[in-house]
Amino acid sequence: MQSELRSGPEERIPIWTVYSGWEGYQTSLVRAIAPLSTDQLAFRPAPHMHSVGEIVRHIGVGRLNWFLRMHAPGSEELASRILNWSEDEYGNRYVVEKALATEGTELICWLEDTWQMVDSTLAQWSVSDLKQTYRHTFMGRTYAVSRQWTIWRILSHDIHHGGQLSVLLYMQGIEPPDLGYLGGHLTEPPLAESPEQG
Numbered sequence: 002m003q004s005e006l007r008s009g010p011e012e013r014i015p016i017w018t019v020y021s022g023w024e025g026y027q028t029s030l031v032r033a034i035a036p037l038s039t040d041q042l043a044f045r046p047a048p049h050m051h052s053v054g055e056i057v058r059h060i061g062v063g064r065l066n067w068f069l070r071m072h073a074p075g076s077e078e079l080a081s082r083i084l085n086w087s088e089d090e091y092g093n094r095y096v097v098e099k100a101l102a103t104e105g106t107e108l109i110c111w112l113e114d115t116w117q118m119v120d121s122t123l124a125q126w127s128v129s130d131l132k133q134t135y136r137h138t139f140m141g142r143t144y145a146v147s148r149q150w151t152i153w154r155i156l157s158h159d160i161h162h163g164g165q166l167s168v169l170l171y172m173q174g175i176e177p178p179d180l181g182y183l184g185g186h187l188t189e190p191p192l193a194e195s196p197e198q199g
Contacts, residue, residue, distance in 0.1 A: 016131060016152070017123035023156060025187030027116045029179035030060065030163055033170065034108055042103060044173055053169050054103030056162050061115040062096045063158045067151050068118055069094070071135050074125050075118040091138035119155070160185070 034042075034057055042054035051059070065083070069076040070093075085100035101111065131149035138144070167180040179185055 014128050015124055016126050016128055017120075019128065020123055020152065020156065022186060022188040023123070023159075024116075024120065025179075026159060026163065026185040027112070027119075028187055029177070029183070029185035030057070030159070030166070031109060031112055033163075033166060033177035033180050034105065034112070037105060037175075039104065041170075041173055041175065042105060042108070044169060046169065046172060051165075052103065053166060054108060055098070056165055056169070057108045058098055058101050058103050058111060060159055060162050061111040062098050062101070063162075064115040064119060064155055066095055067155050068122065070137060070146070071133075071148050071151050073118060074121040076122075079114060079118050093138070122152075 034053075037053065042057075043052050045052040045055075065076065065079055069080050083096050083101075085097035086094050087097050088094050102108070126148070131152070132147060134145040134147050136143055137146045163180055163185055167177055170177045170180075179187055
C-alpha cells in the first residue's frame with residue numbers, strides 16, 4: 002500500500018535530504034568514465050548493443066528529457082543548449098541522442114551539466130513539491146505524473162545504466178573505482194556511538 006505524503010512542517014524539508022547519496026553515485030560515474038580511452042569508450046559487447054560512451058550519454062539524456070517535462074530548475078536553460086530534438090505524435094520532445102558526442106571530455110561535461118540540474122532541483126524543491134503533477138501522454142494514455150515518480154525514475158535510471166557500465170568495464174579488464182564493490186554508494190553513514198556514550 003502506498004503511503005500518502007503527510008502535511009506539516011516536514012513538507013518544507015528540501016528533497017536533497019530524502020535523496021542524499023545520489024551525489025555520490027554521480028561521482029562514481031564520473032570517476033569511472035574520466036580515465037577511459039577512446040577505444041574503451043567505444044567498446045560494445047556485440048555489434049547491436051550500445052557502447053560504453055553511448056550508455057553514459059543516455060544517462061544524461063534521460064535526466065534532461067524527464068526533468069524538462071516537470072520544469073525542474075535549470076532544465077530549460079540546459080535544453081536551450083541542445084540543438085537537435087525529435088517529437089512524437091503526442092508532442093513529447095526528446096533529445097536526439099546520436100547528435101551528442103561520446104568522447105571522454107564531452108561525456109564528463111554532459112554528466113556534470115545534467116547533474117547540476119538534478120542537484121539544483123533537489124536543493125530547491127521541498128517534500129511538499131513532490132506531490133505536484135504534470136500531464137504526459139504515452140501510447141495513447143494520458144497520465145498525471147508526479148514529481149516524486151519522475152525523480153525516482155531517473156534515480157533508478159542512473160543506477161540501472163551504471164550497472165551496465167560496470168559490466169562493460171569489467172569485460173575490458175577495467176575495475177571501476179567506485180561502481181564495483183561499492184555499487185556507486187559513496188556516502189558513509191555516521192559512526193555509531195559506543196554503548197557507554199549512548
